[in-house]
Amino acid sequence: xTETISPPMLxxxxxxxxxxxxxxxxxxxxxxxxxxxxxxxVSIVGASGCGKSTLLRILAxxxxxxxxxxxxxxxxxxxxxxxxxxVFQEHVLLPWLTVLENVMMPAExxxxxxxxxxxxAQELLAMSGLSGFEDRRPGDLSGGMKQRAAICRxxxxxxRVLLMDEPFGALDALTREELSLxxxxxxxxxxxxxxxxxxxxxxxxxLSDTVVVMSPRPGRILEIIRIDLPRPRGPDTELLxxxxxxxxxxxxxxxxxxxxxxx
Amino acid sequence: xxxxxxxxxxxxxxxxxSLATLLVGWQLLVQGMDIEEWILPAPTAVGSTALDWRxxxxxxxxxxxxxxxxxxxxxxxxxxxxxxxxxxxxxLHYTLYPVLLALQSVPKVAVAPLITLWVxxxxxxxxxxxxxxxxxxxxxxxxxxxxSTPTSMLHLMTSMQAGPWQVFRRVRLPVALPSIMVxxxxxxxxxxxxxxxxxxxxxxxxxxxxxxxxxxxxxxxLAFAALAILTLISIVLYYLVELLEKLLIRW
Numbered sequence: 001x002t003e004t005i006s007p008p009m010l011x012x013x014x015x016x017x018x019x020x021x022x023x024x025x026x027x028x029x030x031x032x033x034x035x036x037x038x039x040x041x042v043s044i045v046g047a048s049g050c051g052k053s054t055l056l057r058i059l060a061x062x063x064x065x066x067x068x069x070x071x072x073x074x075x076x077x078x079x080x081x082x083x084x085x086x087v088f089q090e091h092v093l094l095p096w097l098t099v100l101e102n103v104m105m106p107a108e109x110x111x112x113x114x115x116x117x118x119x120x121a122q123e124l125l126a127m128s129g130l131s132g133f134e135d136r137r138p139g140d141l142s143g144g145m146k147q148r149a150a151i152c153r154x155x156x157x158x159x160r161v162l163l164m165d166e167p168f169g170a171l172d173a174l175t176r177e178e179l180s181l182x183x184x185x186x187x188x189x190x191x192x193x194x195x196x197x198x199x200x201x202x203x204x205x206x207l208s209d210t211v212v213v214m215s216p217r218p219g220r221i222l223e224i225i226r227i228d229l230p231r232p233r234g235p236d237t238e239l240l241x242x243x244x245x246x247x248x249x250x251x252x253x254x255x256x257x258x259x260x261x262x263x
Numbered sequence: 264x265x266x267x268x269x270x271x272x273x274x275x276x277x278x279x280x281s282l283a284t285l286l287v288g289w290q291l292l293v294q295g296m297d298i299e300e301w302i303l304p305a306p307t308a309v310g311s312t313a314l315d316w317r318x319x320x321x322x323x324x325x326x327x328x329x330x331x332x333x334x335x336x337x338x339x340x341x342x343x344x345x346x347x348x349x350x351x352x353x354x355l356h357y358t359l360y361p362v363l364l365a366l367q368s369v370p371k372v373a374v375a376p377l378i379t380l381w382v383x384x385x386x387x388x389x390x391x392x393x394x395x396x397x398x399x400x401x402x403x404x405x406x407x408x409x410x411s412t413p414t415s416m417l418h419l420m421t422s423m424q425a426g427p428w429q430v431f432r433r434v435r436l437p438v439a440l441p442s443i444m445v446x447x448x449x450x451x452x453x454x455x456x457x458x459x460x461x462x463x464x465x466x467x468x469x470x471x472x473x474x475x476x477x478x479x480x481x482x483x484x485l486a487f488a489a490l491a492i493l494t495l496i497s498i499v500l501y502y503l504v505e506l507l508e509k510l511l512i513r514w
Contacts, residue, residue, distance in 0.1 A: 057418070060422055062418050062421055062422060079424070080421060080422045080423070080424055081424075082424070084422075086418075086419075086422045088415055088418065088419065089415075090415055092413075092415045092416055092418075092419045094416070094433070094434065094437070095514045096437045096512075096513075096514045105423065105433075106423050109420075109423040109424060109425050109429060110423070110424070137514050139514060
């Protein structure tokens with residue numbers, strides 16, 4: 001029997017991005033190539049200013065690369081798609097809509113059947129501990145709850161891949177850990193293809209199958225690291241020597257780069 | 264004591280007390296110094312004159328109110344689509360908008376005689392002056408509001424393949440709504456002034472006309488009564504717009 005090799009769900013080839021500014025160009029990305037196989041969890045870590053948010057916007061087709069290409073299922077990607085859900089850095093909930101209306105937004109725009117979407121929205125909100133908050137406005141919610149609602153919104157149309165741009169970056173440390181663990185639990189249940197942009201090394205190692213480490217300005221890939229820690233993972237995973245070796249190694253990569261930049 | 268200052272009672276009753284004190288002081292001043300009524304009438308004299316002239320006052324108030332509200336509504340009806348065009352059509356943004364900004368600096372009071380010259384007497388020139396004073400604050404604020412959409416919200420909408428109309432209706436317009444209401448609140452306070460100026464320039468009815476003729480005939484108390492009604496109209500219209508704002512913006 002011959003095994004057909006399917007192309008990765010999402011892949012980037014030699015992506016470069018240059019922003020023209022007065023007095024020269026800023027190179028945000030320099031020949032970045034990476035693959036996100038179906039059903040895997042990939043994280044991109046790097047210090048701020050390494051172009052990781054730019055990379056996510058290009059992968060989401062919200063921005064065009066200066067050079068290189070993005071493929072989804074082996075086909076060039078040109079426009080945003082229903083199959084790609086995005087969670088932004090700030091929750092970006094619309095303050096004039098209720099929580100339920102916000103989560104239902106993709107259903108309206110993609111013209112999905114109303115009743116089914118409503119049931120799914122309520123199910124997602126319940127799973128995120130937001131039952132009873134459906135008719136509240138985002139202003140009434142805490143930071144963590146807002147970000148949970150934003151994740152529900154991204155998941156509503158059941159995308160095949162979820163792109164997350166530092167989704168917990170604006171939260172306090174405790175809420176952030178709580179949400180990471182929640183994300184881990186849900187991901188290990190559904191195994192939905194996911195790409196996470198983060199500057200939190202622990203979070204990246206805990207959640208991911210693959211961690212991509214990037215250098216700052218121009219954003220370049222320093223190393224792609226496979227994380228073979230056993231699943232299911234949990235809070236105890238962080239106690240494993242292998243976990244600490246991995247985080248130590250990644251920290252070393254990033255800080256060596258910083259020192260080079262400083263000298 | 265701190266709690267007293269934050270209570271409903273302090274918020275509502277104290278302004279009334281200070282207003283009453285002002286009126287009583289005014290009354291005592293006029294009576295104590297024996298000021299003649301044609302120079303400064305006492306509040307009681309203004310009150311009794313208002314009562315004597317109530318039919319005329321009502322008619323003239325109605326005219327001024329009508330001019331004010333009509334001019335304001337026409338301004339809203341034209342300013343909103345013009346703002347949308349300025350924001351969405353780049354050609355207009357660079358051609359029409361600078362002209363509008365330049366016109367905004369023309370003192371509308373000085374233009375009022377010209378408008379009467381062009382449009383003639385009757386209600387039209389007054390509505391036109393009201394329109395002019397209202398139009399620019401609404402346009403300027405609406406344009407600023409429509410331009411202030413956060414990029415993150417635009418990215419969100421694009422990522423969900425929203426069309427331009429959906430982006431406008433679901434994001435740009437709600438984001439702009441508070442600014443639009445600020446423009447309307449500025450406009451409505453100017454609207455009453457615009458109507459009175461229109462009437463000053465040339466008219467046979469309205470509170471502005473009444474003030475002009477009554478002062479000319481030394482019926483100062485009647486002028487004060489008209490002035491009090493103008494103030495009342497101004498305040499009531501402002502609060503109506505604010506009420507509308509509260510109904511529209513509930514987040």
